[in-house]
Amino acid sequence: MRFLAIAVAAAVLIALPLVTTGYVVYLANLLLTFTVLCLGMHIVIGETGQFSLAHAAFYGIGIYAAGIAGTTFGTPFPVSILIGGLAASAIGFVIGMVALRMRDIYLALATFAFGEAMQWVFLNWNAVTGGPNGLRIAPARLFGLELVTDKDAYPFVVATAIAMLVLTVIVARARLGRSFRAVRESEIAAQAMGVPVRRTKVVAFGISAFFAGIAGGMFTLFSTYIHPDSLGFQTTILVLTMVVVGGLGSIGGAVGGAIAFGLISELLRQAPSFQEIAYGAILIVFMMYAPKGLFAFLADRFRGARHA
Amino acid sequence: MPELRTPLLSVENLTIAFGGLVAVRDFSIAVAPGTIHALIGPNGAGKSTTFNCISRLYRPNAGRILFDGQDITRLPSSAMAGLGIARSFQNLELFNELTVYENILIGAHCHCGASLRDRLSARPPHLAAEIDRIIERTGLGAYRETKACNLDFGHQKLLELARALAIRPRLLLLDEPAAGLRNREIAILDGLLTDLARRDGLTILLVEHVMQLVMSISDRVTVLNFGTKIAEGTPQEVKSNPAVVEAYLGKETALHG
Ligand SMILES: Nc1ncnc2c1ncn2[C@@H]1O[C@H](COP(=O)(O)OP(=O)(O)O)[C@@H](O)[C@H]1O
Ligand SMILES: [Mg+2]
Numbered sequence: 001m002r003f004l005a006i007a008v009a010a011a012v013l014i015a016l017p018l019v020t021t022g023y024v025v026y027l028a029n030l031l032l033t034f035t036v037l038c039l040g041m042h043i044v045i046g047e048t049g050q051f052s053l054a055h056a057a058f059y060g061i062g063i064y065a066a067g068i069a070g071t072t073f074g075t076p077f078p079v080s081i082l083i084g085g086l087a088a089s090a091i092g093f094v095i096g097m098v099a100l101r102m103r104d105i106y107l108a109l110a111t112f113a114f115g116e117a118m119q120w121v122f123l124n125w126n127a128v129t130g131g132p133n134g135l136r137i138a139p140a141r142l143f144g145l146e147l148v149t150d151k152d153a154y155p156f157v158v159a160t161a162i163a164m165l166v167l168t169v170i171v172a173r174a175r176l177g178r179s180f181r182a183v184r185e186s187e188i189a190a191q192a193m194g195v196p197v198r199r200t201k202v203v204a205f206g207i208s209a210f211f212a213g214i215a216g217g218m219f220t221l222f223s224t225y226i227h228p229d230s231l232g233f234q235t236t237i238l239v240l241t242m243v244v245v246g247g248l249g250s251i252g253g254a255v256g257g258a259i260a261f262g263l264i265s266e267l268l269r270q271a272p273s274f275q276e277i278a279y280g281a282i283l284i285v286f287m288m289y290a291p292k293g294l295f296a297f298l299a300d301r302f303r304g305a306r307h308a
Numbered sequence: 309m310p311e312l313r314t315p316l317l318s319v320e321n322l323t324i325a326f327g328g329l330v331a332v333r334d335f336s337i338a339v340a341p342g343t344i345h346a347l348i349g350p351n352g353a354g355k356s357t358t359f360n361c362i363s364r365l366y367r368p369n370a371g372r373i374l375f376d377g378q379d380i381t382r383l384p385s386s387a388m389a390g391l392g393i394a395r396s397f398q399n400l401e402l403f404n405e406l407t408v409y410e411n412i413l414i415g416a417h418c419h420c421g422a423s424l425r426d427r428l429s430a431r432p433p434h435l436a437a438e439i440d441r442i443i444e445r446t447g448l449g450a451y452r453e454t455k456a457c458n459l460d461f462g463h464q465k466l467l468e469l470a471r472a473l474a475i476r477p478r479l480l481l482l483d484e485p486a487a488g489l490r491n492r493e494i495a496i497l498d499g500l501l502t503d504l505a506r507r508d509g510l511t512i513l514l515v516e517h518v519m520q521l522v523m524s525i526s527d528r529v530t531v532l533n534f535g536t537k538i539a540e541g542t543p544q545e546v547k548s549n550p551a552v553v554e555a556y557l558g559k560e561t562a563l564h565g
Contacts, residue, residue: 173430174428174429175417175420175426175427175429176427178410178417179414179417181403181405181406181410181414182403182414184405185402185406186401186403186404188365188401189401189402189471190403190414191365191384191385191386192363192386192388192389192395193414193418193475194386194387194390194417194418194475195414195417197386249405
């Protein structure tokens with residue numbers, strides 16, 4: 001089953017640029033970027049059970065850091081992407097150390113406030129971010145290679161997404177991943193087993209920010225322009241909705257949610273004012289009726305129907 | 309004569325209050341190494357509160373806690389496992405969505421090894437035999453891959469114990485491990501705890517209401533009532549102590565049962 005899913009995914013990823021137009025490849029690049037955002041969100045909320053409503057801010061930090069590195073300083077793009085990830089995680093660790101003294105709704109509010117503050121910084125730090133004019137991003141470069149079109153960028157976007165997926169699996173299987181889940185399931189018991197709860201949460205938050213920053217770096221591979229408008233709370237909510245729709249706590253859910261919901265959201269793009277209400281409604285409906293996500297819900301239904 | 313040996317755990321003049329309510333007042337207890345020491349008393353006497361102070365979840369208002377001669381009163385709760393102090397929880401604190409095996413593996417958090425290979429391993433090979441043995445001893449063999457939340461209550465209690473054993477404890481703090489167990493399960497617990505103390509040399513501090521278990525396995529019994537120690541001695545001495553009978557008035561059946 002898992003093997004089949006991987007085979008199908010590989011076939012689709014390879015065939016896509018051969019049989020489709022630029023727009024579809026652009027959409028694929030964007031969905032893969034959101035997949036990495038979702039993996040980061042999965043680590044902090046799905047594995048560790050902590051709220052983070054600052055995901056778009058870390059994404060933005062990654063975009064600006066990688067974009068400026070590549071455009072102004074001409075760094076090769078693998079280095080730019082890494083700079084994006086490291087910048088986001090460095091700030092993520094610091095914010096995590098402060099915010100994770102709080103829990104639940106207070107943690108949610110603190111990270112939300114940080115996200116809003118960062119969007120204000122993006123909008124007003126004209127010298128660095130270009131402020132409300134946005135920032136032009138030069139084509140990504142690696143030695144002689146220059147990524148101009150979406151199709152040029154595509155293989156590298158895919159490779160980065162796969163690398164991040166593998167990294168997610170490695171973390172989940174490791175002792176660190178067990179500590180994350182222990183904290184999620186019972187902080188008191190985790191502590192009694194010798195898991196340093198606060199530090200573990202900060203590490204989860206930092207890794208999650210790293211993923212968001214890498215996603216920001218991926219964005220600079222196929223985009224020529226970034227504006228702070230797309231780095232606000234609605235982007236965080238979109239990622240959160242994707243993870244919830246896919247199924248909290250499972251890596252497959254995070255990936256599936258990003259792809260499935262990313263497509264839905266692209267369809268809803270035609271009606272932007274309707275979009276946010278729709279996300280909110282979908283989020284609530286899923287949390288109430290399918291808290292384990294779309295795929296688990298469908299699997300249950302399918303099993304139920306067979307047994308009936 | 310266990311009394312003459314230096315205690316592995318000694319609590320000295322412990323006092324803790326919640327708001328105006330003094331839950332434990334000037335309480336001292338010394339637990340000799342390799343013994344099973346029971347802490348009994350009516351509901352609300354302060355037994356779990358004492359446990360929470362020892363395992364550093366609560367901060368006492370006064371008093372000291374010494375483990376193997378070291379003052380642990382100010383250490384963080386997460387340092388206890390590394391020292392060799394393990395506990396179970398009266399109201400179950402399992403990792404519900406995780407399997408039996410993973411619950412126990414997290415108990416071995418401090419023993420996963422320091423190499424990158426060990427740290428990244430989903431099932432560290434050097435722990436496999438030890439965890440198998442724990443699973444076998446606690447009778448959880450049929451449930452290795454069952455989620456903790458899907459176990460029945462008795463097996464959940466046993467999993468709490470199994471997870472605590474994976475800490476490789478020198479001191480085991482058990483808060484009502486027999487509550488809700490059936491007679492057959494209590495008999496298993498009786499044998500296991502005795503074995504742990506006599507064969508493995510573990511020191512056990514046990515809070516328990518099931519008197520038949522307490523009286524059969526304990527070397528020493530301390531009785532707490534309204535946060536104050538009212539009696540201490542061998543099971544026989546405590547059983548016939550008038551103050552204890554008084555505290556349990558109307559519950560004598562429990563004492564002898
Ligand atoms: N966290 C807490 N906050 C307030 N009161 C508490 C707390 N923990 C215990 N208590 C109180 O302390 C007293 C002793 O409780 P406890 O130690 O749980 O008794 P038991 O001997 O039954 O385990 C009770 O009156 C209880 O209500
Ligand atoms: Mg209690």
